[in-house]
Amino acid sequence: MCSFNAPMNTINLCDNQVLHYLSHLRSSAYKLEMDLEQAQYIADGGDGAVPPDTQDYFKTVVTPILRDTLARVPPVEELSTSGGLYAFGALDRASGISSVYNRALYMPEYPELPHSDDYFGEGGKDVAGVTARWLTASPRLVVVDDLLSPKALLEVRRLLAESTVFYQTKMPEKFGGYVGAYIDDGLHQRLLLGLSFALHKQYPLIFKRHDLRYMWAYKYAPGMGGIKIHADEAAVNVNIWITPDDANVNPNSGGLVVFTAKPKQGWDFKK
Secondary structure: OOEOOOOOOOHHHHHHHHHHHHHOOEEOOOHHHHHHHHHHHHHHOOOOOOHHHHHHHHHHHHHHHHHHHHHOOOHHHHHHHHEEEEEEOOHHHHHHHHHHOOOOOOOOOOOOOOOOHHOOOOOOOOOHHHHHHHHHHOOOOOOOOOOOOOHHHHHHHHHHOOOOOOOOOOHHHHHHOOEEEEHHHHOOHHHHHHHHHHEEEEEEHOOOOOOEEEEEEEOOOOOOOHHHHOOOOOOEOOOOOOOOOHOOOOOOOOOOOOOOOOOOOOOOOOO
């Protein structure tokens, strides 16, 4: 997801910093499960490009520590005072959790694609159609199937599957079960920045002079509710859903519900 010309609200920024700090001290079962699954994926070589020494490190060090820590996390109903978050204890620190949890242990390089047009699939290349729908829609909302080219989609999926920069864990009982990575905290690979510039170049009448202000990615735990109702601050907000079709449990729908009501002028992020 990315936002263009989103006013950087001071309270929102402060909240993110506090949550990031707390995320190094506390975690959740679903966050550790996601980290463990990713560690196992890297240990197995990912898509075949993970260096052997990195595979060995994740297999012999990272995976055992995460599995050991996860085994000590009590059921979420026993963590009601912390909103479902688990505070790391002495045994966790002794086992080495501080050396592997929320660390940029593996950040493979993914360069931008050679040409901006390389990012777009058939839907994304229908510039006139997408632009016309945007300019005439009320509210301004456009759904584009096949926005990304097969190559761009594959590269973005690989990047997010391998990069260990998903540091933020949300309180399960308050926000839903998902983890987040942010542009100012590890999610700044050239492939993603190139995509944002390509969108700007591809749709000049939509983005106009709105520069990229923020970018993030979320992974969702199965069986949990995901992100609750919210409104992002942006002149233009882009949500790219990259989940494979065979992983969608409801083929008649996507994974995003869009509410068309607008927040009042002057409201901050919390309101």
